[in-house]
Amino acid sequence: MKTSYTIDANARxxxxxTWRECWQRRDLIRMLSLRDVKVRYTQTVLGMLWAVINxxxxxxxxxxxxxxxxxxxTGGVPPILFTVSGxxxxxxxxxxxxxxxxxxxxxxxxxxxxxxxxxxxxxxKALGALIDLFIVLLFLAILLIVYRYPVDTHTLLLIPCIxxxxxxxxxxxxxxxALTIRFRDFHYIVPVALRIGMFISPIAFxxxxxxxxxxWLMGLNPLTGIxxxxxxALFQTPFDSSIMLMSLxxxxxxxxxxxxxxxxxxxxxxxxx
Amino acid sequence: xxxxxxxxAWKTFRRGKTKRGDLRQNFxxxxxxxxxxxxxxxxxxxxxxQIEQGEIIGLLGPNGAGKSTLLKLLSRITYPxxxxxxxxxxxxxxxxxxxxxHPELTxxxxxxxxxxxxxxxxxxxxxxxxxxxxxxxLEDYLDTPIKRFSSGMYVRLAFSVAAHLDSDILLLDEVLxxxxxxxxxxxxxKLKETxxxxxxxxxxxxxxxxxxxxxxxxxxxxxxxxxxxGKIDEVIDFYVxxxxxxxxxxxxxxxxxxxxxxxxxxxxxxxxxxxxxxxEVHSGQYVKIQIQLSSTEPVLHNLxxxxxxxxxxxxxxxxxxxxxxxxxxxxxxxQSVLECTIPKFPLAAGHYIMNVSLNENKQRSDLIQDAFRxxxxxxxxxxxxxxxxxxKGVLTEYHWGVKK
Numbered sequence: 171m172k173t174s175y176t177i178d179a180n181a182r183x184x185x186x187x188t189w190r191e192c193w194q195r196r197d198l199i200r201m202l203s204l205r206d207v208k209v210r211y212t213q214t215v216l217g218m219l220w221a222v223i224n225x226x227x228x229x230x231x232x233x234x235x236x237x238x239x240x241x242x243x244t245g246g247v248p249p250i251l252f253t254v255s256g257x258x259x260x261x262x263x264x265x266x267x268x269x270x271x272x273x274x275x276x277x278x279x280x281x282x283x284x285x286x287x288x289x290x291x292x293x294x295k296a297l298g299a300l301i302d303l304f305i306v307l308l309f310l311a312i313l314l315i316v317y318r319y320p321v322d323t324h325t326l327l328l329i330p331c332i333x334x335x336x337x338x339x340x341x342x343x344x345x346x347x348a349l350t351i352r353f354r355d356f357h358y359i360v361p362v363a364l365r366i367g368m369f370i371s372p373i374a375f376x377x378x379x380x381x382x383x384x385x386w387l388m389g390l391n392p393l394t395g396i397x398x399x400x401x402x403a404l405f406q407t408p409f410d411s412s413i414m415l416m417s418l419x420x421x422x423x424x425x426x427x428x429x430x431x432x433x434x435x436x437x438x439x440x441x442x443x
Numbered sequence: 444x445x446x447x448x449x450x451x452a453w454k455t456f457r458r459g460k461t462k463r464g465d466l467r468q469n470f471x472x473x474x475x476x477x478x479x480x481x482x483x484x485x486x487x488x489x490x491x492x493q494i495e496q497g498e499i500i501g502l503l504g505p506n507g508a509g510k511s512t513l514l515k516l517l518s519r520i521t522y523p524x525x526x527x528x529x530x531x532x533x534x535x536x537x538x539x540x541x542x543x544x545h546p547e548l549t550x551x552x553x554x555x556x557x558x559x560x561x562x563x564x565x566x567x568x569x570x571x572x573x574x575x576x577x578x579x580x581l582e583d584y585l586d587t588p589i590k591r592f593s594s595g596m597y598v599r600l601a602f603s604v605a606a607h608l609d610s611d612i613l614l615l616d617e618v619l620x621x622x623x624x625x626x627x628x629x630x631x632x633k634l635k636e637t638x639x640x641x642x643x644x645x646x647x648x649x650x651x652x653x654x655x656x657x658x659x660x661x662x663x664x665x666x667x668x669x670x671x672x673g674k675i676d677e678v679i680d681f682y683v684x685x686x687x688x689x690x691x692x693x694x695x696x697x698x699x700x701x702x703x704x705x706x707x708x709x710x711x712x713x714x715x716x717x718x719x720x721x722x723e724v725h726s727g728q729y730v731k732i733q734i735q736l737s738s739t740e741p742v743l744h745n746l747x748x749x750x751x752x753x754x755x756x757x758x759x760x761x762x763x764x765x766x767x768x769x770x771x772x773x774x775x776x777x778q779s780v781l782e783c784t785i786p787k788f789p790l791a792a793g794h795y796i797m798n799v800s801l802n803e804n805k806q807r808s809d810l811i812q813d814a815f816r817x818x819x820x821x822x823x824x825x826x827x828x829x830x831x832x833x834x835k836g837v838l839t840e841y842h843w844g845v846k847k
Binding site (some may be wrong): 173174175176177178195197198200201202205208209212279280281283284286437438440 | 543556563
């Protein structure tokens with residue numbers, strides 16, 4: 171731990187110092203995310219199964235609407251694989267953003283009584299939710315084996331994809347966490363935004379089938395790039411590189427903005443929470 | 444070496460309206476602030492203080508003086524509005540025991556959780572784990588979720604982790620007020636011994652006795668300002684005398700109330716048998732304590748009034764509660780005066796403090812800590828003209844003789 175410090179009312183925001191401090195307190199990050207996971211799954215009867223049941227319900231719904239009622243072109247990929255690959259990224263994102271909102275408010279007992287970098291709270295939420303992501307990925311792996319899909323070097327691309335997904339999801343989570351402290355309305359805005367997001371992200375459909383004049387709209391959605399990248403890694407589905415760059419660029423810039431906003435708010439959290 | 448340096452630190456809050464809330468509140472807040480100057484108050488004003496390494500400081504002052512705010516600034520929970528604070532060395536703050544404890548998790552998990560929250564690393568806890576467990580005496584309950592712990596066990600576990608913190612500077616805020624005394628002393632002794640070359644400790648407490656025993660130096664805060672710094676005994680004496688002067692029997696200006704405010708306790712006074720106000724009471728005197736109520740309601744129901752009499756060290760001597768003596772007052776009008784008749788006032792000479800609380804219809808309407816300070820003068824309790832040669836305490840009627 172840093173042994174000495176100066177608290178100055180006029181201190182400037184220093185993102186690097188905040189990151190260094192979070193790294194020093196990595197044991198706390200780990201314990202907090204483990205606590206969430208433990209508490210969540212020891213209290214329920216079905217335990218870990220819930221991490222499968224939730225996405226399974228979305229999966230069945232999407233399959234029915236997009237692949238039974240409306241037969242969407244998947245570029246030759248079996249519909250169930252296609253949908254699961256889109257859903258794993260989306261589900262993780264939605265979970266992180268949904269839970270981050272009240273994360274600081276929920277931890278106010280801690281926040282008002284002891285110091286640690288406040289950023290640790292939304293970060294540990296994003297880390298804890300990785301468990302759910304891995305469970306869905308495991309499910310995806312089983313499906314890949316069942317459908318005898320070839321696994322090759324492209325599959326390794328999943329690793330940077332997951333890192334990027336983690337970065338963007340926690341970036342949005344941090345935004346929402348900071349905004350919810352100030353404006354409790356975000357507690358209601360976020361679920362609505364997520365519901366919209368679920369349908370404008372290419373989860374059950376392919377970005378390529380969107381009419382050209384509306385494609386740029388898909389580019390505004392940071393999840394488009396990630397889902398397309400997941401599909402490229404798994405099935406080599408071709409993607410539109412300008413849309414991909416635009417989408418990922420927006421995601422990264424927005425995430426850094428969230429980080430900045432959060433750190434600038436950090437000083438006042440205990441006073442207004 | 445200097446452990447802490449505070450230079451011109453200010454903390455300003457906006458009174459009443461806070462910035463938090465929803466968009467609509469934020470908008471109206473912004474609208475208001477355009478037209479009216481917002482009312483601000485300083486929780487801390489121009490604080491300058493240096494604390495040397497190894498000093499044990501008692502921080503005292505009335506409620507709302509800014510003691511906790513000062514500790515929160517030092518531990519970086521809140522930030523100063525103005526000024527600078529420098530902390531040399533690692534700092535742990537124990538503003539609450541068992542922070543981060545989760546009821547669903549086991550004793551073992553909670554030791555780790557609480558430890559890392561206080562800034563220990565996992566390795567460090569691994570090393571100290573056995574010692575923490577032995578200290579708590581809860582070896583058999585390590586794998587039990589702590590929601591099944593008794594409150595005593597809970598506090599023991601919390602203190603055991605706290606006692607193993609080896610930071611250079613330690614901030615304690617009223618944490619000594621909970622749990623069993625024996626165990627607290629053990630923890631405190633451990634805290635003092637672990638750092639050989641002198642650990643700096645700042646303690647906030649209303650228990651002046653505890654401060655006197657533990658601290659070398661005192662800092663007296665009042666209304667956000669430092670009023671005196673010096674040897675602990677001198678500061679306590681100064682505080683006790685200074686504070687007494689200001690607490691008059693009129694309570695209508697008091698802001699530090701708890702309760703729904705439906706009825707307020709507006710004044711307290713002692714009177715003699717004929718209802719004449721008396722500023723001081725003699726032991727054994729016939730007195731009445733009158734409580735003036737104030738309410739906008741015309742009629743009040745089911746009143747429970749309770750007066751707790753303590754000395755300045757926080758030791759309780761008496762309770763006057765109508766609930767046990769006469770039962771609830773079924774109805775009274777909003778501006779009534781409640782009266783407690785005491786035929787022979789039973790306290791020995793000394794200085795005392797009274798806390799007052801009032802419930803209406805089972806709901807806490809008003810509670811004022813330290814509402815009233817009064818002095819009891821020696822009196823003729825035993826009708827012998829002699830008074831016992833001790834100060835503070837309860838007198839009761841008794842007789843001595845030889846068994847026949």
